[in-house]
Amino acid sequence: MAAVMTETLPAPAVPAGRPGGSRAWEVIRAGAWRWVVFLLAAIFFLLPLVASFEFSLRDPHGGYSLASYRQFTKMPGFGSALWLSVKLALMAVGITLALLVPTVTLVHLRLPWLRRVVETLTVLPLVIPPIVLVVGVLGAFSSYGPAWLLSSPVNLGFEYVVLALPFAYRSLDAGIGAIDLRTLVEASRSLGGNWATELFRVVLPNLRTAVLGAAVMTVALVLGEFAMASVLLWVTFPVWVVSVAQTQAGVSVAVSMISLLLTWVLLMLLITLGGRRGRQANILGGF
Amino acid sequence: MADDTTDPAGNLAASGVAGSAPRAGEVDAAVEAALSEPGGPVAPGSTGPMDGAVGIEMRDLRRSYGAVRALDGLTLTISPGELVALLGPSGCGKTTALRALAGFERPDSGQLLVGGVDVTGVPANKRGMGMVFQAYSLFPNLTALDNVAFGLRLRRMPARRRRARAGELLELVGLGAQAGQYPHQLSGGQQQRVALARALAIEPRVLLLDEPLSALDAQVRAQLRDEIRSLQSRLGITTLFVTHDQEEALSMADRVGVMRSGRLEQLAAPEIVYGWPETPFVAEFVGTVNRLPGRLIGADTVEVTGQRLPVLEVGAQGLAGDVDVLVRPEAVVVSPVPDGAPTAGPGVLGKVVQRSFRGATTRVQVELPGLARAAVGGRGSAELADLATGDASGLVVADVPTIALGDLAPGAQVRVTLAERAVLVSARA
Numbered sequence: 001m002a003a004v005m006t007e008t009l010p011a012p013a014v015p016a017g018r019p020g021g022s023r024a025w026e027v028i029r030a031g032a033w034r035w036v037v038f039l040l041a042a043i044f045f046l047l048p049l050v051a052s053f054e055f056s057l058r059d060p061h062g063g064y065s066l067a068s069y070r071q072f073t074k075m076p077g078f079g080s081a082l083w084l085s086v087k088l089a090l091m092a093v094g095i096t097l098a099l100l101v102p103t104v105t106l107v108h109l110r111l112p113w114l115r116r117v118v119e120t121l122t123v124l125p126l127v128i129p130p131i132v133l134v135v136g137v138l139g140a141f142s143s144y145g146p147a148w149l150l151s152s153p154v155n156l157g158f159e160y161v162v163l164a165l166p167f168a169y170r171s172l173d174a175g176i177g178a179i180d181l182r183t184l185v186e187a188s189r190s191l192g193g194n195w196a197t198e199l200f201r202v203v204l205p206n207l208r209t210a211v212l213g214a215a216v217m218t219v220a221l222v223l224g225e226f227a228m229a230s231v232l233l234w235v236t237f238p239v240w241v242v243s244v245a246q247t248q249a250g251v252s253v254a255v256s257m258i259s260l261l262l263t264w265v266l267l268m269l270l271i272t273l274g275g276r277r278g279r280q281a282n283i284l285g286g287f
Numbered sequence: 288m289a290d291d292t293t294d295p296a297g298n299l300a301a302s303g304v305a306g307s308a309p310r311a312g313e314v315d316a317a318v319e320a321a322l323s324e325p326g327g328p329v330a331p332g333s334t335g336p337m338d339g340a341v342g343i344e345m346r347d348l349r350r351s352y353g354a355v356r357a358l359d360g361l362t363l364t365i366s367p368g369e370l371v372a373l374l375g376p377s378g379c380g381k382t383t384a385l386r387a388l389a390g391f392e393r394p395d396s397g398q399l400l401v402g403g404v405d406v407t408g409v410p411a412n413k414r415g416m417g418m419v420f421q422a423y424s425l426f427p428n429l430t431a432l433d434n435v436a437f438g439l440r441l442r443r444m445p446a447r448r449r450r451a452r453a454g455e456l457l458e459l460v461g462l463g464a465q466a467g468q469y470p471h472q473l474s475g476g477q478q479q480r481v482a483l484a485r486a487l488a489i490e491p492r493v494l495l496l497d498e499p500l501s502a503l504d505a506q507v508r509a510q511l512r513d514e515i516r517s518l519q520s521r522l523g524i525t526t527l528f529v530t531h532d533q534e535e536a537l538s539m540a541d542r543v544g545v546m547r548s549g550r551l552e553q554l555a556a557p558e559i560v561y562g563w564p565e566t567p568f569v570a571e572f573v574g575t576v577n578r579l580p581g582r583l584i585g586a587d588t589v590e591v592t593g594q595r596l597p598v599l600e601v602g603a604q605g606l607a608g609d610v611d612v613l614v615r616p617e618a619v620v621v622s623p624v625p626d627g628a629p630t631a632g633p634g635v636l637g638k639v640v641q642r643s644f645r646g647a648t649t650r651v652q653v654e655l656p657g658l659a660r661a662a663v664g665g666r667g668s669a670e671l672a673d674l675a676t677g678d679a680s681g682l683v684v685a686d687v688p689t690i691a692l693g694d695l696a697p698g699a700q701v702r703v704t705l706a707e708r709a710v711l712v713s714a715r716a
Contacts, residue, residue: 180423186391187426187482189411190418191438191489201437205428 175210417486
């Protein structure tokens with residue numbers, strides 16, 4: 001064998017390179033186009049943010065100051081509005097996960113033919129305008145629903161669950177698709193596990209990132225949703241911000257900047273956690 | 288990857304079907320020794336041989352998916368402590384049989400008995416069977432140790448004992464040092480070892496192996512194969528092993544069951560399945576086989592290649608006149624014909640067209656101009672595909688001991704005869 005291996009062919013002469021100039025120019029041109037597109041996109045997304053930030057720093061008495069940022073916590077209604085939004089977010093997250101994790105698991109394991117149907121259903125809230133949804137729900141509840149539900153923000157929480165469906169479902173579906181769920185569940189079965197073991201010891205721990213993704217999406221959605229809350233006359237955080245904007249524009253923009261920052265931190269946290277676990281799929285599930 | 292090195296023994300065992308032939312009584316003796324020798328050469332701790340290994344009985348199992356019959360009246364008995372391998376092409380029902388035994392598939396009809404008790408209606412998590420899957424079955428969120436301890440945790444074993452026992456089992460499969468690693472940090476072979484340890488941790492009455500080696504590369508496969516086998520016979524666990532790799536089945540199992548369309552074609556010791564296949568399907572599926580035209584003379588003699596050979600009774604029932612004679616390559620004798628030598632005598636004249644060196648033997652391919660019906664089936668036939676031969680010529684392959692090869696080079700004129708032993712016949716293909 002070794003004898004055969006040592007027989008070497010004469011190395012082919014390296015072909016003389018083409019004049020390098022044109023090559024390099026092509027590379028630069030391709031790179032340049034990339035930069036142009038990148039810059040345009042950056043301007044499109046960043047300009048409004050920079051402008052808002054600049055506006056929030058303007059002092060009514062001239063010059064720049066942090067006045068708006070100091071002021072907003074003392075504004076009437078800030079605390080209660082934020083608290084309502086947080087409560088709604090927690091409720092929506094809880095219901096969404098309790099509803100979707102078992103559903104996605106069941107669809108993947110037992111009812112794969114239902115997958116398309118469920119997927120289509122969960123996308124509906126994106127297609128139906130929220131305003132149609134809220135008016136429809138209002139109509140339905142006022143004629144058939146219990147009265148207490150109509151007069152409590154719980155009503156709004158349920159609608160947020162519906163709104164969050166597409167995002168939460170996508171995230172969980174992608175997460176579950178990234179693990180070999182059937183084999184894992186069968187392994188757990190053969191070791192003596194029942195359905196509760198499957199759900200809490202096998203599915204949930206391996207969907208941690210996807211569950212977190214679904215939760216963050218839902219929270220971000222609830223903290224930013226205006227139309228429904230406003231129609232149902234609940235002063236949630238976004239509704240409060242809009243109402244403040246009518247009297248004190250600077251403060252409202254300052255508050256928006258802060259809520260944007262919070263959401264961004266939340267997302268960063270999610271991406272960091274997601275990156276740590278290599279096997280998980282894209283946590284944003286295709287969005 | 289310390290575990291991926293193959294020891295010489297593993298290499299030898301991997302060198303082919305022929306290598307496993309002389310093990311006739313050895314396997315049974317080893318199993319018996321393992322069963323009758325409590326304690327045995329087993330790792331320290333409580334991983335001794337199973338007390339009271341159980342037998343398994345499948346009675347007339349049937350399972351259909353729409354029009355496809357995955358199991359069509361499968362009946363199979365496995366003795367306590369025995370390793371039975373189910374072998375067959377994909378879609379033959381071997382996996383369905385295993386999954387039915389595991390409790391993941393419900394047979395449409397038929398009975399499953401484990402240790403004499405009907406378990407047909409018992410759910411999978413109450414059957415107490417350890418299962419090793421093809422791949423990706425380790426819980427990705429748990430370390431190797433926690434994976435092994437998973438079943439013990441479900442059995443509410445106290446944390447300290449659980450960890451100690453899981454540690455022992457990891458030692459048993461040679462992964463004591465990897466206890467703290469997560470599945471994605473382990474190689475494929477290591478993952479399957481952990482999976483094996485996890486299946487053994489619950490002290491299963493039955494061990495189920497669902498193509499556990501098929502996702503591994505050849506070296507690791509050969510080594511792990513031998514390890515699984517020795518572990519299984521030391522622990523004396525009744526084991527059902529499903530594979531499409533005949534080498535695996537023949538080298539590991541006490542008995543091999545060859546399946547086809549949801550039924551068993553033959554269930555016998557590896558040597559029997561290889562040497563005395565009961566049906567043409569088994570002959571062609573296991574190993575390589577030559578099909579030569581022959582003619583039955585009476586019930587127990589066949590005339591083939593100018594010779595008269597005794598016939599194995601299994602295939603001959605109901606046949607008469609023209610038949611195909613099925614012969615393994617090692618039973619074909621190829622001898623050179625010197626120029627100008629007389630052409631009379633037994634055998635068929637031919638010309639060597641190719642030879643391929645395989646170590647102890649060399650496979651010689653001979654073109655038979657006078658015997659157009661001669662053909663090669665089974666595993667070896669794939670190697671012939673690219674060799675263009677005249678339509679009028681048949682082909683035969685022979686395994687010749689390399690030291691006796693002489694000058695059987697391509698182009699040599701040869702005489703082909705068959706070894707004097709009983710042959711299997713089948714209806715003309």
